[in-house]
Amino acid sequence: MGCGDEVNHGNHVLHEKNTKPNIVIFYIDDLGYGDVGSYGAVGVETPSIDKLAENGVRFTDAHSSAATCTPSRYSLLTGEHGFRNNAAILPGDAPSLIRPGKATLPAMLKKAGYQTAVIGKWHLGLGDGDVNWNGDVSPGPLDIGFDYSFLLPATGDRVPTVYLENTKVVNLDPNDPISVSYKGKVGERPTRLERPDLARVVADEQHSETIINGVSRIGTMGGGESALWVDEDFPDVFTGKAIDFIHANKNKPFFLFHSYHDIHVPRLPHPRFKGKSSMGPRGDAIAQMDWMTGKVVSELEQLGLAENTLIIFTSDNGPVLTDGYDDQAIELLGDHKPWGPFRGGKYSAFEAGTRVPTIVYWPGKVKPKVSDALLSQMDIYASVAKLVGVKLEDNEAVDSVEYLSVLLGEEEIAREALIEESVATNSLRVNQWKYIAPVKNNNVAAFLAHKNIEGGFAEKPQLFDLSKDITEQNNLASANPKLVQQMQLRLTEIINSGY
Known part of the structure; x- marks a missing residue:
């Protein structure tokens, strides 16, 4: 196919230079249906996300595949239900759940010439078990289709509390090696059970092990002092890495899986977001998450990439107020309803467990509308494959159904x-x-x-x-x-x- 040739994808006929739009997925953690302004939030403003909703397709019946994070993340990236691989919430030292050779969304996009990255929370396991955090950590994202990764290895409430860039822990001093255990204490750092006076956040027993940055976590960790993260730095670190990746690949098609830690516990937003809501740390974390989203979208606009970038904004499961730490999320809730008009939340079989805010934004391609179509995040895989012209194998993304026209707001009827x-x-x-x-x-x-x-x-x-x-x-x-x-x-x- 030569330059300037055309490809027909359904109703979309685009010139070759435009047949491969950039794709950005903002994947928020524990964000409930009612947690942003365009879905009825009270007590916090989310102008950046509301702008996407006002100028894109806002779905009212779109779902994560599961009411918890690991199976939802697995499903988004593989196009199949988590129960097909016994996916469940993983400990921080779990082996890689998506094994090398498994068909994935980033690997499929690489077939179409994309540069791919995951930045943020992973929580899909790393290595083959008994990970050596002081060497090359693999298999991981680079072995399943990502060209670049910058991760929280598990999630914020679990050790190791370090960043992992590609296969290496960032800023690790080889003379201060990391040890991690979920079976017994390692290292010299106190736990909250030993020294409750050193912990600045009240936690339940499960979350009362090694204290790092004044917060007790699940699991124990020794060493790695120079590599430790500061929770309050997450918005600047992850947003910076996302913008760096976009700049490095602005002249080629890219896929960015921007997987947020917010608004998962422990909720420790940067001080500049303190008081941005009336709901304390949970509401302030929502404001921080909105700022992060706006920064990346603004960068796309400034680089002239916005009109060639498909943005999908959604969450891994429904909301939870108390999930191991007490940050007054219940007491300060006011009239805000994180679950929207539904019942339940994270973990639950009721609708609020998986019905999450979902917005598709693509300037010039998507006309603003509200859609009541029933959709799953798993459907992103097959729909994006059609968009970029990749034919899926018979055993690939087995639970993903192609609804590109629905995602783009052209049709209303989706899943039965x-x-x-x-x-x-x-x-x-x-x-x-x-x-x-x-x-x-x-x-x-x-x-x-x-x-x-x-x-x-x-x-x-x-x-x-x-x-x-x-x-x-x-x-x-x-x-x-x-x-x-x-x-x-x-x-x-x-x-x-x-x-």
Whole structure:
């Protein structure tokens, strides 16, 4: 194909130099449906995100694949449900969940000539187990399609509390090697259980191990003093790395998976964001996240790249207020409703577990609208493949369905059926119907009680008509036994054979 030739992708006929738009995914952590202004936030302003929503497609029924982070991240990058690989929330020393050779979104885009990067939270495991943090850490992102990575290896509440750039810990002194354990104490740093006076954030027992930057974490860590992160620096460090990657690749197509730590715990926004909301650290972290998003979008505009960049803004799961640390998120909530009009939140089988803010922005290509189409983040994979002209293999992204025209706001009808994963069961959406499979021997109720989350788990089937009961209050299962049976059969069929 020569320069200036044309390629037809559905209704899009673009010249060769424009057939490969840049792709940026802003993947926010624990951001609820109602946590930004365009979705009804109160007590915090999100002008940068609201600008994307006002000038793009704002989805009202778009979902992460799961109500927790690791399976959702796995699903976004592989186009398949996390349960197909037993994906669950990983400890900080877990081996790599996405193995080399597995088809991934970045690897697919590399086939189309893209430069690819992941910047921010990873939490998908690294290495083959028993990672040597003092050497080359692999396999990791570079082995599954990313050209560049700058990571929190797991997440902010877990050790090691260091940055990993490609395969190396940043600023590590070889004379002060890192040791990490999730089985017993290593190193000389005190834990919160030993020295509660050194911790500036109140934490539960699970989050009360090694204290770093005045915050106790899950797991223990010794050494690596020169490599330790400062939580308050995250917005500047990650935004800077994202902008550096964009500058380095401004003359070629690029894919940036910008995976935020905000607004996950521990919430320690930079001091300049203190008081930017009426909700304390959680609200201030939302304002910080909005600033980060605006900085990257502004950079794209200044470089003249905005009109050739597809931006997708979304979250890995629904909201949680108390998740191991007490930062007065409940007491300072006011009239704000992180879950929007829905029930539940992170971990939950109810709608707020996976129904998350989702915005698609592409100046000149996407017309502003609100879409009620049912979509999954898994569908990004197949849809982007169509956009860039890559034909997927038969066993690639098996749960991803191509809805490019829906993402771009040209059509409204998308999925009929979608599984929503939670920590204890699977739910099935079929059009307006929502079925929550029964849970026997529910052992997560006590866990969720500490999170102040309604799990939605019951020993009997639950069936809701969301067209009349968006808050999932009226269980219609006993009145519709035949429909319950059909929904369970359909759920089993999808789990065993796909959509």
